[in-house]
Amino acid sequence: MQAYEFINNLIPPLKTNDKAKMALSWMEEIRTNVLPVVKEGRFLGFVSDDLIYTRNSPELSIGDFELESPACFVYLDKHIYDVIKVASEYGINMVGVVDRDNQYLGVVTMEDAIGAFADTLSIQSRGAVLVLSMFMTDYSLFEIARIVETENAKILSSFISNDPLDDSKIKLTLKLDQTELRHIKATLERFGYRIIDHYQEEAGVSEEKDRIGNLLRFLDI
Template structure:
C-alpha cells in the first residue's frame, strides 16, 4: 500500500504561467478546492479557490499567487499511513507524491487515502470491534490474539491510539471476523483486560447497528 498506488490521475498540476481563471475552471470541473503547483517537475505547494477569490483577478498568473502547504507531500514509496499523517499535519485534503529525486508524480486525495485505510483495516468486512484500554507495557498482541482465537475468532486488523485521558495508557482497537463478540469480551475481561467499548454488528439489533454506523462515520468511511 505505497503512496504511488493511489495517485489520482484526474487532478492536473498548475504551471506558474497558468492563469487564475483557468485554475478555477479546473477546480470546478473536477470538484476540488485546490490544485498543486509544479515548476519544472518540482512541487511548490497548493493554490486554493479561496486564495484565488481573495485575489479577485482571473487573469493573474499563478506565479503571482501565494501557494500553501509546500510541505504537504510524501515520497512515492511511503505507506498510506504516512499520507494520512501528512494530510492531518498540514490540514490539507490533497497530498503530493514525489519520487526520491524530488520530482512531482501526482497527488492523492483524502477520499482515496481513507478508502485505502479502510481496506487495510478490514473495516468493510463483516464482524465486530472491541476497544481495550491498557498500559503500553501490558500490550502483547500475540497474547491477546491467542485469547481471542481460543473463542474461534480471528483478529482481522488492529491499531493503537494514545489515550487522551491518560498519557500512560493506550487504546487498542481490534476488528474481528465474528459479529457476536460477547464470549471474546468475557474471555479478555477474565484475563484482566479492560474492554471500554464495543461495536457489535448483528442483524436485528438496531442499537448495535447504530454503533457500527457511528464508528464508520467517525472514521469518515
C-alpha cells in the same frame, strides 16, 4: 500500499503561468477547492480557491500567489499511512507525490487514501469491533490474540491510538471475525483487560452504511 499506487490522474497540476481564473474553472469542474502547482516538473505547493478569492484578481498568474503547504508531499515509495499522516499535519485534502529526484508524479486525495486505509483494517469484512484501554507496557498483541482465539475467533486487524481520557494509556481497537462478542468480552475481562467500547453488526443496516460507520469509529471521527 505505496503512495504512487493511489495517484489520482484526474487531478491536473497547475503551472505558474496559468491564470487564476483557469484554476477556479478546473476546481469547479473536478469539485475540489485546491490544486497542486508545479514548475519544470517540481512540486511547489497548492493553491486554494480561498487564496484566489482573497486576491480577487482572476487575471493573476498562479506564480503571483504565495502557495500553501510546499512541504505537503511524500516520496513515491512511502506507505499510504504516511500520506494520511502528512495530510493531517497540513490540514489539506490531498498530498503531492514525488520521485527520489523530487520530480512531481501526481497527488493522492484523502478520499483515496482513507479508502486504502479502510481496506488494510478489514473494514469490509464481516465481524465486530472491540476497544480496549491499557498501559503501553501491558500491550501484547500476541497475548491478546491467544486469548481471543480460545473463543474460536481471530483478530483481522488492530489499531492503536492515544486514550483521550488518560494520557498514560493507549486505546487498542480490534476488528474480529465474529459478530457475537459476549463470550470474548467475558474472557478478556477475566484476564484483566478493560473493554471501553464495542460495536456489533446490526440487522437491517445497509452494507454501505455499515462500512462507513465502522471506518469512522476506527478513526475516532
